[in-house]
Amino acid sequence: MAAAVATAVAGAPNGKISDPRSAFMRAYDRLKSELLQDSAFDFTDDSRQWIDRMLDYNVPGGKLNRGLSVIDSYKSLKQGKELSEEEIFLACVLGWCIEWLQAYFLVLDDIMDGSHTRRGQPCWFRVPKVDMIAVNDGILLRNHIPRILRRHFREKPYYVDLLDLFNEVEFQTASGQMLDLITTHEGESDLSKYSMPVYRRIVQYKTAYYSFYLPVACALLMSGENLENFIDVKNILIEMGTYFQVQDDYLDCFGDPQVIGKIGTDIEDFKCSWLVVQALDRADENQKKILFENYGKADPSHVIKIKTLYNDLQLQAVFLEYERESYKHLIASIDAFPSKSVQEVLKSFLGKIYKRQK
Template sequence: MLDYNVPGGKLNRGISVIDSYQLLKEGSQLTDDEFFLSSVLGWCIEWLQAYFLVVDDIMDNSHTRRGQPCWFRLPKVGLIAINDGVLLRNHIPRMLKLHFKEKPYYVDLLDLFNEVEFQTASGQMLDLITTHDGEQDLSKYKFPVYQRIVQYKTAYYSFYLPVACALVMSGEKLDNFVEVKNILVEMGTYFQVQDDYLDCFGAPEVIGKIGTDIEDFKCSWLIVQALERANENQMKLLSENYGKSDPACVTKVKAVYNDLNLQSVFAEYEAASYEQLISSIEAQPSKAVQEVLKSFLHKIYKRQK
């Protein structure tokens, strides 16, 4: 179960803890102990990610993840995967206790992981209650709703958590880095918009999964943009076909996306977001923090290239 769910993917979240810690030390070589401890925190985030993905795939009734069947889809697993997710989550405090109990920042790490898990679960709840059978209503899909879901479900654990771990290890107080947190959350929104775009327009063999946002009635960036631009006929097509698993319905929704030229809309959004984020990053007083934030941004920007 661990081998199937934890080490897959690009491991960007975990690796980013080590990279961020190295950059915060401004060129000083990490000692073996520092490298090991930052690696442990990186793996804690990857275990947290594995936990989220295992249970999220069940809730979304997904089929593939990272180029292979979702864990719960395996014949001998099924809904045992729920308990597997609980096991994945419960290993994190065990690893923190084993390796950090004597560190002065041990409690800060526990608080950080607990808070970020709560934020992510809250984002998942917001996502699920907008897609629940009987509650499906496209009129609710406005950008502020989308932004709130994304910030809580993705941005905190994928972007803020790795940098926060590195800052805590460096002896910093997170309360002094609120603006850095805000930039990382905005970066997470940018990442999720890109993810939503790839769910529809990306090749499954490249992104590692079959996109199902249309079938799942997801409050994705694409449907939010489409609803803002659709004429009466296009709105009727979206209302009749969005959230249906029939391939013909999915094709009709994608046809509306193409008619509205959402690929160009995404390209404009991407360019504007990148410039805004670079401007915010360069306003940070610490050169080391600037480098940490730029390294994150460049990883996202290169993701679909």
């Protein structure tokens, strides 16, 4: 079943993958081929070429951390036991389902935000001749996920749990996106409505569930575990996801676009970001006036005024202190778990994002 990843697995001791990214990409090639031959649709040459190009443009171009984390988490949960080629392939498949979900979210999110670049290239809807066809492409990306799951997991005892998990996380993420969008509308009329409780709620639902909880939950289900027994793990992963989004907000303003792969637009888009919440909490009346008059304006002169204010409020130092305290708290929470394999999973996740630059 897993011939596509066999060369990366063969000869690896204790089920270790000699080249995880290579194995993962081989699995992508197989999944794409299966989707392009899906008997439920009578493909024309043009439609098959469109889907082929659309998938390559949107699905595998990121860091792939979410997808690769399924494999890492599953290996840790198996505590060094040798993994079969099928197990490794199925972990790759679940990882790619998360990457497909990510692609679906990003294609539509870029349209809603009017973004220009993603992963160092034009957003899909800005590619010539794509435009609003990208909306339907996002829907197709979403519909590919259950087709992949049915093909490869239908006979597994946890198949229904997988479907429920992906449906639940998609609902949570879409609801978080809704909260983000309507909060932005409220903020446009009254910036003072942006607060830390509001921010945390948006982040929890929009980012943390699908980026942090979902990969580990997939690995737990593959390991035969009941997710109801891992509520504490979920809570730590949600906290980790919040930390990740704070980093993202910080990099949107202070990161190098050449490194992070996109041009930050949170200020222009009136986003309820961690930085503006911190600014509102620290600004005096004159500084708040600058915020109210310039935040959410697309003109570069207004953006410069906001960034200057952020520097005056020393928000870069505030972020570094937040990062230190968050890491310390997360490590303490992880070390409190009795299961060493769960600790390994959580520390692996944290290690990938701590002090990231993109």
